[in-house]
Amino acid sequence: MKIAILGGDGFCGWPTTLHLSARGHDVVVVDNFSRRAIGEELGAESLTPIRSLAERRAAWEELTGRSVGFAGIDLARDYEAFLDLLVTERPDAVVHFAEQRAAPFSMKSPRHKRYTVDNNLNATHNVLAAVVESELDVHVVHLGTMGVYGYGTAGMRIPEGYLDVEVPGEGGGVAQQILYPSNPGSIYHMTKVLDQTLFAFYAKNDRLRITDLHQGIIWGTNTRETGLDERLVNRFDYDGDYGTVLNRFLMQAAVGHPLTVHGTGGQTRAFIHIQDMVRCVELALLHAPARGERVKIFNQMTETHRVRDLARLVAELTGAQVETVPNPRQESPENDLHVVHDAFLDLGLRPTTLSEGLLLEVEQTATRWAHRADLSRIPATSLWTRERRAGIPASRTGAAPVGA
Numbered sequence: 001m002k003i004a005i006l007g008g009d010g011f012c013g014w015p016t017t018l019h020l021s022a023r024g025h026d027v028v029v030v031d032n033f034s035r036r037a038i039g040e041e042l043g044a045e046s047l048t049p050i051r052s053l054a055e056r057r058a059a060w061e062e063l064t065g066r067s068v069g070f071a072g073i074d075l076a077r078d079y080e081a082f083l084d085l086l087v088t089e090r091p092d093a094v095v096h097f098a099e100q101r102a103a104p105f106s107m108k109s110p111r112h113k114r115y116t117v118d119n120n121l122n123a124t125h126n127v128l129a130a131v132v133e134s135e136l137d138v139h140v141v142h143l144g145t146m147g148v149y150g151y152g153t154a155g156m157r158i159p160e161g162y163l164d165v166e167v168p169g170e171g172g173g174v175a176q177q178i179l180y181p182s183n184p185g186s187i188y189h190m191t192k193v194l195d196q197t198l199f200a201f202y203a204k205n206d207r208l209r210i211t212d213l214h215q216g217i218i219w220g221t222n223t224r225e226t227g228l229d230e231r232l233v234n235r236f237d238y239d240g241d242y243g244t245v246l247n248r249f250l251m252q253a254a255v256g257h258p259l260t261v262h263g264t265g266g267q268t269r270a271f272i273h274i275q276d277m278v279r280c281v282e283l284a285l286l287h288a289p290a291r292g293e294r295v296k297i298f299n300q301m302t303e304t305h306r307v308r309d310l311a312r313l314v315a316e317l318t319g320a321q322v323e324t325v326p327n328p329r330q331e332s333p334e335n336d337l338h339v340v341h342d343a344f345l346d347l348g349l350r351p352t353t354l355s356e357g358l359l360l361e362v363e364q365t366a367t368r369w370a371h372r373a374d375l376s377r378i379p380a381t382s383l384w385t386r387e388r389r390a391g392i393p394a395s396r397t398g399a400a401p402v403g404a
């Protein structure tokens, strides 16, 4: 297949690019490097020393003889350039990773809220409108989030996108299938909820073939391909805005920082290893919906865990201390999460479990690059509302511990 990877310089996009290139697909990356610019704005770099995209592509070609194309396009603003790319390259599929993806960053200020909405919704809508205008039959695969379902306790196993309901009708109950009711917990998650409506419309009106992957939180850093050479290393974010919970714990353990558990740590979240993520994207590409079919939705996750249990697990492995800090987020302090995720397992996914991969990750990434960490970037300081407090450990400020 010829595949355009939108956001192919990012944490998920780069390993996906290499995975698909290694499998013989012809891949072109589209990216505007906004993630690298945000890193500069925040003064927070990847823990791993990532190379420029030009160096990464050259290294991949040197090692494998396979080339990866590149187009520097802002998908939210430069519609014509993206349309030209579609018409010239004629891809079979686009994989759309190109959005601002950090919930804390999206809640920092009105400017960050507006940027996240403008960027994410315009990028998604431009992609869809351009596919229609190109008159090509391009399969659009989008990376969404498990967060569209919300993080309350559902009291049921969350289905893969659609919910069977019965509504009252004149002659009795009428059976329907609806999109599972959305319940976003941040501006970022809200953009993913709105993306879902754009997809439903374009699948219905223009018969676009669309797959939406409701992805859990990624853990891990490298895949088989990014681990081949140091010049291919993937990014690893640990800062309070972009670091995801498990990667943050691993890095905190490596630098001797307490593991910062927000609130009671009773939040349950869905997880997937980065190697499984690239495999899921490949499986989704190989099993596209037909024209005229509704949006195909997969729950792209393999395990659920409570945050305090994860902290305990990492502490047992590494000897780190766990410290409860205020929760900067407006969210349920405790929730259960049960998720249907059979579709990828049925297609052959063999998940990497936390118990197999965690120690390797501590050694190969967190400890290896610990000397590059800037400890001042660790606390989560972006507040959901004025009443919330930053997630700074009392042991570092001299304040009374949470709950004391």
Ligand SMILES: NC(=O)c1ccc[n+]([C@@H]2O[C@H](COP(=O)([O-])OP(=O)(O)OC[C@H]3O[C@@H](n4cnc5c(N)ncnc54)[C@H](O)[C@@H]3O)[C@@H](O)[C@H]2O)c1
Pocket: 006, 007, 008, 009, 010, 011, 012, 013, 030, 031, 032, 033, 034, 035, 036, 073, 074, 075, 076, 077, 096, 097, 098, 099, 100, 101, 119, 123, 143, 144, 145, 146, 215, 216, 217, 218, 219, 244
């Ligand atoms: N990382 C996770 O744990 C996770 C979990 C669930 C879902 N996702 C989703 O997966 C996707 C990728 O996430 P990631 O962690 O790789 O994020 P990332 O920020 O590392 O990568 C996103 C890439 O898209 C690019 N980009 C953003 N806006 C763009 C635009 N307007 N035009 C062109 N390029 C643009 C950025 O420069 C960056 O390289 C996101 O949509 C995210 O919501 C990620």
